[in-house]
Amino acid sequence: MAQTEKKKDDKVTVIKVPEAVGVFDTFEALQSAFYDLRSVGFHHSDISLLGSKDALEEKLGKAYWQAPDLEDDPRAPRAHFVTEEAMGELEGAIAGGFFFVGSYIAMAALLTPASTLAASVAAIAIGGGPSAVIGTLLARRVNQRHKEYYNDQIRHGGILMWVRTRDKEHEDLAVKILKGHSGRDVHLHPWSE
Structure with a gap:
């Protein structure tokens, strides 16, 4: 079920489960998308965000990065969304x-x-x-620190959100919700981390 992809001498394992991805310009839009995804049945563990600056530097080095460069990069570190509540x-x-x-x-x-x-x-x-x-x-x-995490991502092109989908219906639903909350560059890729 898992396939291995080789990039820059790093071993990256991805699974063949499609994933929707979108970029958000505000925390509020991201949070609204998260709540809508959860309300229609997506599990919390199916939704991930780009990892912290420290995690990025540890995994990818100190190179300058922009959100669009990491949308489809399986090496991009992931983190769980934490609500304001x-x-x-x-x-x-x-x-x-x-x-x-x-x-x-x-x-x-x-x-x-x-x-x-x-x-x-x-x-x-x-x-x-x-x-x-x-x-x-x-x-x-x-x-x-929580606010700095989101502000740092916005400065680098937006807050990335990935949503693991299990079938065509959930793919369409995830894309619709991400776009409905002003997600940019919303698309699917055929794998997830």
């Missing part, structure tokens, strides 16, 4: 986790049989405050 949940978990840990440590240190409820509440507030600030700063850093 998922990023919000991650930010909340990071900030909340730091608040909880700091509060717990402070409360455990001050909690004795003789301590009052007011002292326990004060310990939570005092211990959790600095930790929550650290958590919030880390969460913002994660969100900033």
Whole structure:
């Protein structure tokens, strides 16, 4: 089922499952296409994006690249799409986790049989405050890196999205959805990674 393609002394394995590809100029258009693909039955694992700048440099070197050059290159590193909602949940978990840990440590240190409820509440507030600030700063850093990932791809010609299709009906559906959300250069190739 798998075939091997040789390019520049790299061994690349691709599978004979067609894949639709399109280029998006905005994160919002990309996200809308992703939601529509998911709503009509495409699995999350069938949808991939171009990998990070670090992954590109590791796999392809530091050469200047443009999205159209990588649309049909099986060596292009892939990544999963992360929704804004998922990023919000991650930010909340990071900030909340730091608040909880700091509060717990402070409360455990001050909690004795003789301590009052007011002292326990004060310990939570005092211990959790600095930790929550650290958590919030880390969460913002994660969100900033997420935005930089998309902005970097837009600067290089657009955000690439590949959609693995299993039959002619899904090929047509994927192409229609990608084009319907302003995807550029939408086409199919007969393999996927």
